[in-house]
Amino acid sequence: MRKQEYAPFLSQIQGVKKHTDIEYTFSVSYSGEVKPGQFFEVSIPKYGEAPISVSGIGKDYVDLTIRRVGKVTDEVFERYQGDKLFMRGPYGNGFDVNDYKDSELVIIVGGTGVSPVRGVIEYFSEHREQRQSMTLIAGFKSPHDILFKDDFKRWEKHMNLILTVDGAEEGYQGRVGLVTRYIPEIKLADASRAKAVVVGPPAMMRFSVMGLLERGFAEEHIWVSYERKMCCGIGKCGHCRIGHKYVCVDGPVFPYTIGKKLLD
Structure with a gap:
């Protein structure tokens, strides 16, 4: 876990994959230890934050599969490859x-x-x-x-x-x-x-x-x-x-x- 667990960091969107009209996977930059089942807090200033589970782990990135269900996720869906999101985490124990x-x-x-x-x-x-x-x-x-x-x-x-x-x-x-x-x-x-x-x-x-x-x-x-x-x-x-x-x-x-x- 990051030393400053309250402080978000900027993460760049490396790719976006559409599954359904309300469910997309965002591949975002991240370097560090992370396990399946853990989650990040994804935030956008003035809109709030939402906990999102890790749906994939790669070299220097994680996948976050997000369902469009509220104010924060509505705004996330306006972001595209090259844009940035604030994140903090990962949190939770995950699957071993x-x-x-x-x-x-x-x-x-x-x-x-x-x-x-x-x-x-x-x-x-x-x-x-x-x-x-x-x-x-x-x-x-x-x-x-x-x-x-x-x-x-x-x-x-x-x-x-x-x-x-x-x-x-x-x-x-x-x-x-x-x-x-x-x-x-x-x-x-x-x-x-x-x-x-x-x-x-x-x-x-x-x-x-x-x-x-x-x-x-x-x-x-x-x-x-x-x-x-x-x-x-x-x-x-x-x-x-x-x-x-x-x-x-x-x-x-x-x-x-x-x-x-x-x-x-």
Whole structure:
């Protein structure tokens, strides 16, 4: 973490990729340690700041996938390659890929939940020798809402990919149904020793974890992210507090043994 954790720094936009009308990925300059699942506070003077999860990590840059949902993100969407943003961070604990090495790995994501875990998926897609089998179940509302389409085409060559949408449209040839529908279909040699990551809307995470437990997963082998609770990044504003935990500081990634107790 930066020594002056309150002070933002300028970051230049190196590229912008449009996924949907309201979801873009901004590649912004950054040099330093960062892990998938961590987040930055992105700010524009006079408009405020917003916590944005890291959706990709490269040499001297990070990807931030942003949904246009308010005053700050509206203004961010007016920025283009070469423009600059203020940022501070990274914050939070993030995902540690070492937790999943040499294991059968299952990742279940819903909607923009794919963003914070994208780095984990990418790592084990490129380092297949460091894990056993891998299944990725990703769900979106409709075919038009699917993010990272190019990545999914590449990932399906290296893992068991189940890409599904809630509702079909004319001409759509893919899977339809909630992500939980496909949990019983996961092929595992030993579910009790497999590892899982679940990120998405609260209801989706709750029922996905239930499905994994029914399959025989151990609670301590399941990780969840409460990224929707992120706020100031340093646990000072109190908005992220659930019980005695501060999601910005103690999370947003939690093993399910802890996450199941964080009811808000």
